[in-house]
Amino acid sequence: MGRSSSSKNEETKQDDSNDEEEEEELELLQVDVGDVIKLKQILDETTSAAVLEFQKEDFRLDNMKLAIMTLACLFACLAQFAPIPFPDSRPVLGICCCIYFVLSGVLQAIVTFLDKDCILITKPTDARAQKSNPNLHQYGIRVRTDLPRFSEYYKVILEFEKMPNTVKVVQTWSVGNFFDVDGYFDEIGMTEAVQGLYKRLEKGEYDKDEDVVTPPEGSAKSKKE
Template identity: 35%
Template structure:
C-alpha cells in the first residue's frame, strides 16, 4: 500500500528568487494588481488593447514587405513605403509606451458607486541593485476635477519577504491597502467649517 504525502496547506504561496531583481518585482506587481482589484477597481485594458492592435498592424506590414520583396524584388517603391510605415508605426508605439504607460502596472476604471469620475494608474519601481520598492497611485485623468493627489509608498522589499523568498502577503496587503485609502482620502471633497 502506498503512503500519501500530506498536501501543503498553503498552495498559493508566492515565492521569488531573492537574487533576481525581476522575480521580486514581478511578484510584487502581480500582488498589487490583485489587491487593487479586490478593493473594487476594475482593470481598464483599453491601452493594452490599443498596443496589441498596433503591434499586430506592425507585424502585418513587416510580413507584407518581406514577402512582397521576395516575389517582386524590382518594385522598390512599395518596399520603401512599407519600411517607412513600419518605422512610423513603431515610433507611435514607442511614444505611447513613453508618454502613457511609463512604469504603470495597472490602469483602472473608477469604482462603482464612487463620487469620482477617474480611475487609477498604479505604477512601481524597483531600481536595479536596490531593495527599495516604490509604489505610486495617480489619477488616470490628472486634469479631472475629481482627481486625487498622487500618493507614494517606498519600502525595502526585505519588509515583505522571508529569507526563503516567500512573500508575506498579509504585511504587503496591509501596506498597499493603506496607500489606496490614502489616495481615496486625498481625493475626497473637503468639508467646509
C-alpha cells in the same frame, strides 16, 4: 461494525484532505532575491491584484498598443509575402518598411511617455457604489511603481488618471518586509499593505511628499520543512 469502520475511514479521509488543504495554504512562492526583474514582477503583479479587488481595469491603452503592434506586423507580412517579384517589389518593400518603423516608433513613444512607470490603469468607479471620495467616480486610478537598481525599497504611487495636478498617495516599503533571506514571498502581507494604501486614497488622505518610507520591520517568515 461495518458502519463504524466506514465512518472511521471517512473521518480519516477528511483529516487527510484537511491536512492537504493546510499544506497548500502554507505553500509560499519562492524566488531568487538577487533577480531584481523577477522580484519587481512579483511585487507589481501583487500590487495590481490588490487594487483590482476594488476597481476594474481599463484596457484602452493596452488595446491601442496591441492594435499598433498588429498593424505593424501586417505590414511586415505584406513586405515578406507580397506576390510581386523582385526588383519590381522594391517600392512596396520600401513603403512597408517605412510604415513598420513609424509604427514601432509610435509604440515606443507610448511606452516611454504614456506608460512610464505605470503598471495599471483602472476605470472610474460607479458613483452609487463609491460615495466617500468623488474623485474615484470622476477619474480612474493610475498605479505606478518603482524599484531602483541596487535599492531595497519598492515604491507604490496611486494617483488619479488624467486629473490635472493630480493628488496621490505614496508608500515605500523595504522588500525585506515581504521576502525573507530564502526568497519566500509574503503575498498576504503585501496585499494587505497595498490595500491599506488604497484605503488612504479612498478616504482622501493624500500625501504631499513622495518620500514616505516604511522601515523594515523584519522579513517574512521563512518556510521551515
